[in-house]
Amino acid sequence: MTIAKRHTFPLFLVMVVPFGVFGANAEQGRGLRFALSDALSPPSAGGDSLATAQIAPPNPATPTLLPTPASPPTSPVAVTAPPREYACVRTKIAPTLDGKLDDAGWIAAPWTEDFLDIQGPALSAPRFRTRAKMLWDTTHFYIAAELREPHLWATLKTHDEIVFHDNDFEVFIDPDGDSREYYEIEVNALGTIFDLYLHKRYKEDGPAEHAWNAEGLRTAIHLDGTLNDPTDTDRAWTLEWAIPWSAFKPPELPLPSFSEKTRAAAAPKAGEVWRVNFSRVQWTTTLEGKTASQEAPALPINDSYTQPAPPIESAPGTPAFPYQKVPGKPEDNWVWSPQWQIDMHDPKYWGKVKFVDTTR
Numbered sequence: 001m002t003i004a005k006r007h008t009f010p011l012f013l014v015m016v017v018p019f020g021v022f023g024a025n026a027e028q029g030r031g032l033r034f035a036l037s038d039a040l041s042p043p044s045a046g047g048d049s050l051a052t053a054q055i056a057p058p059n060p061a062t063p064t065l066l067p068t069p070a071s072p073p074t075s076p077v078a079v080t081a082p083p084r085e086y087a088c089v090r091t092k093i094a095p096t097l098d099g100k101l102d103d104a105g106w107i108a109a110p111w112t113e114d115f116l117d118i119q120g121p122a123l124s125a126p127r128f129r130t131r132a133k134m135l136w137d138t139t140h141f142y143i144a145a146e147l148r149e150p151h152l153w154a155t156l157k158t159h160d161e162i163v164f165h166d167n168d169f170e171v172f173i174d175p176d177g178d179s180r181e182y183y184e185i186e187v188n189a190l191g192t193i194f195d196l197y198l199h200k201r202y203k204e205d206g207p208a209e210h211a212w213n214a215e216g217l218r219t220a221i222h223l224d225g226t227l228n229d230p231t232d233t234d235r236a237w238t239l240e241w242a243i244p245w246s247a248f249k250p251p252e253l254p255l256p257s258f259s260e261k262t263r264a265a266a267a268p269k270a271g272e273v274w275r276v277n278f279s280r281v282q283w284t285t286t287l288e289g290k291t292a293s294q295e296a297p298a299l300p301i302n303d304s305y306t307q308p309a310p311p312i313e314s315a316p317g318t319p320a321f322p323y324q325k326v327p328g329k330p331e332d333n334w335v336w337s338p339q340w341q342i343d344m345h346d347p348k349y350w351g352k353v354k355f356v357d358t359t360r
Contacts, residue, residue: 077119077340083275083351084337086112088134090270090357091142095135097240099222101144109133109144112336112351115280120338130169130280130334136355138267143241145169147280151287152225152234153323154189160210163187163194164281164331169239172344173248174275175268179347181250181260182275185214189237191221199255201345212251216244230287230322270357277350278336285323 091105101107115130117123128148135142147169154166164170166188174182179201186194197212219241225234245267250260268274333342337351 077122079340079349080120080122081338083349084113085352085354086110086134086276087356088136088353090355090359091135091137092359094137094140094242095142095144095240097218097220097242099220099238099240101133101146101222101238101240105135105142106133106144109135111146112278115278115334115336116338118279118333118335118339118342118344120340126280126282126332126334128282130278132278132336134276134353136268139244141173141241141243141245143171143243144239145278146236146238148236149225150233150235151230151285151323152189152223152227152237153285154192154227155321156188156192157190158192160194160196161192163192166190166192167283168194168281170279170281170344171241172277172279172347172350174347174350175248175263176259177273177275177347178259179275180258182347183212183214183248185217185241185243187219187221187239187241189221189223189227191219193217193219197251198345199250199253201347203343203345209251209253214243214247215249216247218242228321228323268355270355273352273354275347275350276353277339277344277347279344280334282332282334284326284329284332286326287323 087110089109093103093105095103095105111131111133113131115126117126128150130145130147132146133144135144147167149167156163156166163186168186168188170184170186172182172184174180180199182198184196184198193214195212195214195217197209199207199209202208220239222238223234224236224238226232246265248260248263249265250257333344335344337349339346339349
């Protein structure tokens with residue numbers, strides 16, 4: 001999870017912004033993040049369910065290097081457990097991507113442990129359950145996730161927007177586990193993708209390459225509820241990713257390469273271990289724990305349900321988006337393997353995913 005403003009404004013400019021405009025808070029290793037207390041723009045109406053497939057656009061010819069200004073590190077808490085581990089089983093049949101997770105392969109695959117606070121179990125447990133599954137074959141890395149959510153909302157629709165301004169789900173992947181040359185993919189409940197490549201950690205000045213795209217990525221989202229409707233209570237959203245192994249290829253950058261280029265975007269061999277972690281960004285809104293009042297439906301003409309109801313006049317201007325972030329409250333960061341600090345970009349704490357082949 002990165003933020004464009006961190007790359008756009010040098011650190012000294014933060015000190016001269018009029019007070020009350022921004023509130024700087026620690027973030028998941030993306031340098032300074034600015035607390036978002038402004039209203040979200042209204043999206044288009046959503047439906048009862050959504051299943052989408054997205055293929056990322058091709059890389060532009062010239063990469064865009066985004067430097068990262070220095071920022072104070074977050075204070076880590078005591079590390080009390082090793083990174084979590086997961087045995088990722090090879091599947092004989094690729095899942096059908098519809099977001100529903102009812103394929104035989106997904107049913108057989110174990111869930112990860114429930115996500116916990118990014119700083120570890122000493123912090124309060126997440127309000128809503130999150131968990132994930134993984135599968136693989138010779139062509140793809142498959143990821144599934146379930147995010148319990150009483151209010152489904154999302155606003156961002158354009159590829160490579162800063163998706164964690166909405167509630168989102170994220171994966172971080174370091175194939176050779178050297179904490180350099182790794183990948184990040186984010187998605188919101190609309191299926192909007194933000195994908196990027198990190199040459200090195202932000203603590204080592206990055207940079208983040210937003211122009212990198214996970215070529216061939218396919219995404220499917222299923223909504224167990226209604227999107228952007230505050231008058232009801234939703235249950236969850238589930239997602240599936242199919243990431244081609246060929247997508248794990250670093251862009252051409254004017255920087256010294258490490259070992260990722262020589263790996264040549266190869267699929268893992270049985271027994272290999274990759275470093276992987278998942279993160280869920282969750283914003284607290286003013287509607288959390290309640291629902292909005294529902295307007296009474298318009299009466300039909302002459303009490304006849306065969307005739308259309310008269311049009312309802314809209315109030316002047318655009319209505320405010322119902323899900324407003326609580327002013328001054330930073331986002332929650334819930335993860336699979338704890339980072340022991342508010343910093344996702346420290347791969348030594350990421351989980352260990354071992355690729356297992358039982359099909360032989």
